[in-house]
Amino acid sequence: MKNTINILITIIMTAGLVGCNNSEDKRGNGGQGGLATNAAEKVYVAPGDHDEFYAFFSGGYSGNLTVYGLPSGRMFKEIPVFSQFATSGYGYSEETKPMLNTSFGFVPWDDSHHPDISQTNGKLDGRWIFINGNNTPRIARIDLETFETEEIIEIPNSAGNHSSSFITENTEYVVAGTRFSVPVPQRDMSIKDYKGNFKGAISFLSVDQDTGRMDIKFQLMMPGFNYDLSHPGRDKSHGWFFFTTYNTEEANTLLEVNASQNDKDFIAAVNWKLIEEYVNNGGGTKMPAEYAHNVYDHDTHAATSTMKKEVLTVDPTKVPGAVYFLPTPKSPHGVDVDPTGEYIIGNGKLSADLTVHSFTKMIDAIEKKNFDGEAYGIPILKFDDVLAGTVKQGGLGPLHTEFDGKGNAYTTFFISSEVVKWKLGTWEVLDRQPVFYSVGHGMIPGGNSREPFGKYFVAMNKITKDRYLPTGPELEHSAQLFDITGDKMELLLDFPTHGEPHYAAGIPADIIKNNSKKFYKLAENKHEHATITDADARVERKGNEVHVYMTMIRSHFNPDNIEGIKVGDKVYFHVTNHEQDFDVPHGFAMIGANNSELLIMPGQTKTLLWEPKKVGVWPFYCTDFCSALHQEMQGYIRVSPASSNIELSWGLGED
Amino acid sequence: MKKAGIIMIIGSLLLLGLFKFPLWNIMLGAPQYPDPLGMNIYIQGIQGVQEFDIQNINGLNHYIGMRTIPKAEDMWEFEVFPLVIGIMVGLGVIIGLLGFFGKVSYKWFLGWFILMSVLGIMGMYDFNQWLIDYGTNLDPRAIMKLENLDGTPMSYKPPLLGYQKMLNFDVDSWPATGAYMIFVGMMLTVVAFFVGKYEHNKIKKSNI
Numbered sequence: 071m072k073n074t075i076n077i078l079i080t081i082i083m084t085a086g087l088v089g090c091n092n093s094e095d096k097r098g099n100g101g102q103g104g105l106a107t108n109a110a111e112k113v114y115v116a117p118g119d120h121d122e123f124y125a126f127f128s129g130g131y132s133g134n135l136t137v138y139g140l141p142s143g144r145m146f147k148e149i150p151v152f153s154q155f156a157t158s159g160y161g162y163s164e165e166t167k168p169m170l171n172t173s174f175g176f177v178p179w180d181d182s183h184h185p186d187i188s189q190t191n192g193k194l195d196g197r198w199i200f201i202n203g204n205n206t207p208r209i210a211r212i213d214l215e216t217f218e219t220e221e222i223i224e225i226p227n228s229a230g231n232h233s234s235s236f237i238t239e240n241t242e243y244v245v246a247g248t249r250f251s252v253p254v255p256q257r258d259m260s261i262k263d264y265k266g267n268f269k270g271a272i273s274f275l276s277v278d279q280d281t282g283r284m285d286i287k288f289q290l291m292m293p294g295f296n297y298d299l300s301h302p303g304r305d306k307s308h309g310w311f312f313f314t315t316y317n318t319e320e321a322n323t324l325l326e327v328n329a330s331q332n333d334k335d336f337i338a339a340v341n342w343k344l345i346e347e348y349v350n351n352g353g354g355t356k357m358p359a360e361y362a363h364n365v366y367d368h369d370t371h372a373a374t375s376t377m378k379k380e381v382l383t384v385d386p387t388k389v390p391g392a393v394y395f396l397p398t399p400k401s402p403h404g405v406d407v408d409p410t411g412e413y414i415i416g417n418g419k420l421s422a423d424l425t426v427h428s429f430t431k432m433i434d435a436i437e438k439k440n441f442d443g444e445a446y447g448i449p450i451l452k453f454d455d456v457l458a459g460t461v462k463q464g465g466l467g468p469l470h471t472e473f474d475g476k477g478n479a480y481t482t483f484f485i486s487s488e489v490v491k492w493k494l495g496t497w498e499v500l501d502r503q504p505v506f507y508s509v510g511h512g513m514i515p516g517g518n519s520r521e522p523f524g525k526y527f528v529a530m531n532k533i534t535k536d537r538y539l540p541t542g543p544e545l546e547h548s549a550q551l552f553d554i555t556g557d558k559m560e561l562l563l564d565f566p567t568h569g570e571p572h573y574a575a576g577i578p579a580d581i582i583k584n585n586s587k588k589f590y591k592l593a594e595n596k597h598e599h600a601t602i603t604d605a606d607a608r609v610e611r612k613g614n615e616v617h618v619y620m621t622m623i624r625s626h627f628n629p630d631n632i633e634g635i636k637v638g639d640k641v642y643f644h645v646t647n648h649e650q651d652f653d654v655p656h657g658f659a660m661i662g663a664n665n666s667e668l669l670i671m672p673g674q675t676k677t678l679l680w681e682p683k684k685v686g687v688w689p690f691y692c693t694d695f696c697s698a699l700h701q702e703m704q705g706y707i708r709v710s711p712a713s714s715n716i717e718l719s720w721g722l723g724e725d
Numbered sequence: 726m727k728k729a730g731i732i733m734i735i736g737s738l739l740l741l742g743l744f745k746f747p748l749w750n751i752m753l754g755a756p757q758y759p760d761p762l763g764m765n766i767y768i769q770g771i772q773g774v775q776e777f778d779i780q781n782i783n784g785l786n787h788y789i790g791m792r793t794i795p796k797a798e799d800m801w802e803f804e805v806f807p808l809v810i811g812i813m814v815g816l817g818v819i820i821g822l823l824g825f826f827g828k829v830s831y832k833w834f835l836g837w838f839i840l841m842s843v844l845g846i847m848g849m850y851d852f853n854q855w856l857i858d859y860g861t862n863l864d865p866r867a868i869m870k871l872e873n874l875d876g877t878p879m880s881y882k883p884p885l886l887g888y889q890k891m892l893n894f895d896v897d898s899w900p901a902t903g904a905y906m907i908f909v910g911m912m913l914t915v916v917a918f919f920v921g922k923y924e925h926n927k928i929k930k931s932n933i
Contacts, residue, residue: 624784649784650777652760698788699868 112553113563115142120583123515123576125528126185126199127549129153130570133180135201135212140515140526140576141551143565151210151219152180152203156666160219163668164642164677165597166366168375172206172224173360181205184235184299184573187214188277192239192304192520196582198282199575200235200244207231209246209275211282213368215587220366223284226359226381227254227271227291233300233313237277239520243342244284245302246273247313251294251320255357264322268294271383272313274342283365288349288382290340290393293446294320296329297338299404299470304520307411307429309343314416316401318445329401330420334453336395336445337405337416339432348389354382369596371674387447394436395445397453398425404470404511408479408494409520413458417468417481424468424481426497428458459497464490469510470573472517474524474554482509482529489529489552491559503559505550507533514554515576523578527552527559530571537564547571588652590673597675599644604628609720616641616718622656622670623648624697626722627690630705634718637682637711643668643690646675656703657693667693682709729921730825733834736913737817742906743768743810749852750774750901751883753782755893765901768806770797789892790867791859791881802851813841817914824921831921838914845907849885856882 115121121139129136133153137146154161154170161170161178170178180203188197198220199212207225212218225231225246233247251268253259259267270292275284295315303310318335321328348354359381366373386393400418402425407414414427435455442452467485474480478500481490487508491501509529516522529552534545546566553560592602601607601619607628610617616639621628627645635641645658649672659667660680668676682688692703710716747765752774754761762782763774771794773779783793797803817837823829860882871879871892881891884898900908 651781651784 109562113141124579125574125576127567127571127574128182128185130572131181132569133182136568143563149212149217151201152182154178159666159668159676162666165372168373169222169364171362171364171375173362177206185575186235186237187575187577188241189239189519194516194519194577196577202231202234204231209235214582215585222364224361225273226361233297236300236302238302239304239308241277243274245300247297247300249296261322265320270295270297286381288354288384290384290386301405301407303407303411305411311340311342312405312414313338314402314405334397334399335401337398339394339396341392344392345384345389354384356380357383371597393448395448395450396427396456406471408473409475413494415471419467419469422463422466424461424464426458427456432456461492461497464499470512472512472514473522474514475522476524480512480527482512484508501558505529505531506537507531511573513574513576525555527554592673595673600675601646609718611718614639618643620645621648625699625703627705628722629720630722632720633708634716635707635709636714641680643678645670647672655694656696659693660690661688685709685711726824726827726921726924729831729917729924730821732913732920733821733824733917734818736910737814739906739910740810740814743903746902748903750899752897754895770803788868790864831918831925834914834918834921841911853885
């Protein structure tokens with residue numbers, strides 16, 4: 071009965087609205103108010119209910135990874151990855167500073183691009199999510215139980231780690247391909263001598279299946295092109311990896327013109343299984359290198375950074391059959407492989423057409439040795455031999471393609487600002503929808519796997535302009551959610567995204583939500599400076615270093631009065647949260663600290679360094695409104711002149 | 726009296742469930758606790774429903790000046806109760822066996838039931854006294870001192886049985902598996918009494 075009334079109301083209101091809404095066409099709601107469709111209902115997640123999907127958006131120049139729910143578009147968390155994050159103290163606390171260590175020293179920022187969720191047998195398994203840092207080449211692994219960054223490894227011989235961090239279908243490898251070729255090893259030489267002298271390193275990082283730990287298995291030293299994007303083969307093409315190139319002209323200046331001269335660039339098809347075998351049999355050359363490997367341990371609640379000194383390189387010409395070039399028109403950007411592994415889609419970004427290569431035809435051509443010459447010793451296959459088909463006039467400026475698992479592909483067109491749905495095999499365009507504005511990547515949950523969940527498509531737009539209330543010149547980017555269950559894509563929702571999401575990875579919430587950790591067990595805390603019982607709360611001096619072993623529980627610190635600190639001391643606060651309940655973090659903030667606060671989860675220990683500069687009595691307090699007596703959760707530290715001989719003393723609750 | 730003896734033995738053995746299952750359960754739910762905190766009361770001590778529930782209940786109770794939830798060694802009850810139950814099980818089994826072999830009258834079954842009922846009532850009384858003490862004997866330096874509308878200090882005694890709203894908490898106090906096992910066990914001893922009586926009368930009749 072209630073439903074009938076609702077439907078009646080909807081019909082009546084629709085009748086009134088459709089007529090006056092035509093002027094709204096250009097905003098993308100198709101001339102219909104929200105009430106004309108059930109779009110609102112489709113994205114409405116009632117208070118207290120949970121979303122159907124997690125969506126992990128790269129933060130771009132924020133260096134981080136943000137977690138959203140779909141279909142609501144609500145943001146749940148920003149996971150600090152490559153950037154210091156004052157909110158939690160990541161990169162500021164003594165425990166997490168090593169995470170941002172590199173061969174260049176401490177690099178507190180990066181440009182994160184392409185998240186990819188771990189897989190088993192080509193299906194999302196939700197163990198980890200990987201993401202690349204583009205600027206100072208790195209790959210990070212985030213644990214999906216804690217939603218915290220657990221590991222960051224630097225990529226040597228690389229620059230602009232853009233064709234990354236995509237994984238193979240059993241998470242055997244995560245790849246890192248260099249967008250900028252560079253001299254290998256780095257040396258002082260004229261930029262003009264680029265051509266023929268620079269190298270493009272493509273790194274394959276093995277992933278330990280129990281711990282997730284990454285290790286550079288080998289680096290393939292490719293010709294000095296720009297390796298733009300990549301995707302793994304899957305199912306029938308499992309064992310291969312595909313990389314787009316541009317600037318096969320090897321220009322070193324004014325690339326916008328000079329790198330756009332060749333009619334075709336290449337998609338490099340890499341038979342990584344063959345190279346793996348070659349390497350396992352002792353192939354490859356070890357070369358000196360310097361790169362940091364940073365690992366965070368959830369038992370010690372601390373990270374360590376190790377500088378590695380060597381990397382195994384492979385010359386592709388030494389492994390016959392390892393690499394082939396597939397000519398692909400117009401500086402292809404994204405390369406995407408359909409769920410069956412048969413079609414390799416080259417998104418020629420300066421073109422109106424999409425080039426689709428056939429894996430079967432490629433293998434055929436390789437067997438027949440039908441080559442169209444070679445580049446730096448790497449065989450080039452004939453364009454017509456490997457071509458499966460062309461999607462004609464799909465739009466202008468195709469960038470990326472995702473799949474729904476039902477035989478359809480969805481390509482984003484940056485220049486014509488639209489998403490185009492087309493059919494695999496017939497190459498027929500089925501639908502097109504404008505996006506606002508200029509879409510980069512699109513994402514279908516599980517889109518980079520054998521089994522996509524073809525319910526939603528998210529367009530990550532590069533230009534926001536007037537989509538939201540204006541906030542001055544600088545705007546957040548904008549994502550748009552489409553329902554793709556029908557013949558036509560239906561725009562459901564706009565939502566702002568943080569930083570610049572390049573790519574995103576979605577996964578059904580059911581796969582990971584029940585594994586999500588609620589808090590750390592204090593009894594399992596192996597931190598070197600943890601204070602497990604209140605009896606151990608204390609202050610120790612070693613020269614001018616002072617170590618404060620402090621506990622926190624609703625609603626006090628122990629100790630909360632400390633005297634005997636002197637100007638010029640280095641005071642390390644090792645603060646342990648004694649709560650053992652879900653969602654009871656405490657914060658720790660010290661006046662005048664030159665770093666950040668600490669946000670400490672139940673059972674966790676974090677360390678803040680404070681170097682008092684002024685004599686006086688200085689307060690510290692809890693920053694997270696933890697309890698009814700949160701405002702009382704505070705303490706004082708007496709700082710005496712450097713020459714003072716006041717003994718260290720501390721206490722809690724003494725009159 | 727074979728049948729009655731067996732029922733008596735089964736009935737008293739059911740009390741052994743108390744060594745494994747909780748006698749009583751108290752759950753505390755609140756807006757901030759969508760997963761309620763809970764205590765299971767065993768005859769040997771009090772345990773949290775989830776690993777850290779006792780710690781978290783104590784953490785909340787310190788605001789209103791309640792003492793921490795007693796550990797097993799803090800209360801004599803947790804030593805005496807298992808002993809009493811053990812003895813009553815032993816006694817019940819012996820009576821059952823003796824009944825089985827016709828050595829004692831079926832009236833002993835009722836005797837056991839009455840003794841157990843008296844002990845049970847005493848146990849409940851003791852438990853309630855403890856709840857009253859625990860809920861009203863508060864730390865004078867409590868962080869929050871709340872009063873009823875009539876100006877008397879608020880008591881935080883959980884209900885012995887049933888539901889009660891206490892500040893922001895919904896408190897539910899109900900018998901748990903162990904209590905149901907005692908109940909069924911004790912009912913069985915009453916059944917044993919009547920079956921014994923019936924069997925006794927039949928023998929008497931057949932003797933005439």
